[in-house]
Amino acid sequence: MGKNNRIVWADVARLTAILMVISIHCADPFNVSPEARSNSDYNLWGSIYGTFMRPCVPLFVMLTGLLLLPVKTDIGAFYKKRMLRVAVPFVVWSLLYNLFPWLTGVLGWDSSILSRMFAYAGESPSQTWESSLHNILLIPFNFNTYTVPLWYIYMLIGLYLYIPFFSAWLKQATEKQIRIFLGIWAVTLFLPYCQEYISAYVGGTCAWNDFGILYYFSGFSGYLLLGHYLKDRNKLSAQKTVVLSLLLFAIGYAITFYGFRSMTARPDITERQMELFFLYCSPNVCLMTVACYLLVQKIRISSPILLSALRNITQCGLGIYMVHYFIVGLGYLAIDHIGVPLPVRIPATALFVFAASWGFVALFYKVWPKAAKWVMG
DSSP: OOSTTOOHHHHHHHHHHHHHHHHHHHHHHHHHSHHHHHOHHHHHHHHHHHHHTTTHHHHHHHHHHHHHSSOOSOHHHHHHHHHHHHHHHHHHHHHHHHHHHHHHHHTTOOTHHHHHHOTTSOSSOOOOHHHHHHHHHTTTTOOOTTOGGGHHHHHHHHHHHHHHHHHHHHHHOOHHHHHHHHHHHHHHTTHHHHHHHTOSSOTTOBTTBOOOTTGGGOSTHHHHHHHHHTSSOOOSOHHHHHHHHHHHHHHHHHHHHHHHHHHHTSTTOOHHHHHGGGOSSSHHHHHHHHHHHHHHTTOOOOOHHHHHHHHHHHHHHHHHHHHHHHHHHHHHHHHHHTTOOGGGHHHHHHHHHHHHHHHHHHHHHHHOHHHHHHHTO
């Protein structure tokens, strides 16, 4: 998208989503570390910030819908441009993350460095070549403890596969049809709670069938369409938008925070139960996401310096996402070492990680621009 028709508020939304996703990963040690189990303050602040940052992934998906729907090229050109831009960096960074444990063993480093850098690595992670090779061979199938953020790339590739077909419907869909789809999708956001509190099987699902009544309207495709639909439909004034956004965000935040806290207070909960109120495709997180999306639409920026910075962050966005998980653990240790107070440790770590990741990716683009396209996206 050229400078003349660039959507500045979309760049602001992308920056917001990037900061949020980094903050979420900086909050992981507060929820899964030994300190979190022995110190209630860790879990409290992990819950406070973790809840606040939940709109991160839905914001990314809504931006994808905003910028790509409806598709204006043929399916081959779309796949060539979008798939290569994501798939090649995905493979590169999947390999780097999965080779890193083995490399630490080659260098003679203690395995505890992996536990400090990767929140889900466990207390005695393997540093063997066989373990790294096993993880590498599983890349086509799923992510692992060293590539946790890359779950999003699997999902994004799926959306890219789907978008040309979804776009064909969207081009001829009426306003009423779009609203009906979004309405049914909104109902699907309640399914996780139905499965938890009513029945494990809902809408015809059972041990031999995962595809219930509303399955075909569910998932992140709703955020895709919502991002496109809300692109230019917010006719409210800036003041009214702020009031509406604060109300929506407050409602969504309250449900998410108190739901998550109630779950983590229960002994012997499953991982699924712990994540229940943190699910991205849930009504509470959707409310917070829409609030952020509507709010950033009213942001106006005229400073050439800020506009240039936003353009650069957008260019580096995928690279920042790919590299930041390497830096999260180091950032947490650095902030902890200098004695930053616990209540602000997560945002302080996030800002450190963001600055380091952005600096690294921007420098890579400047020094090695041809390779950056394939390594950083």
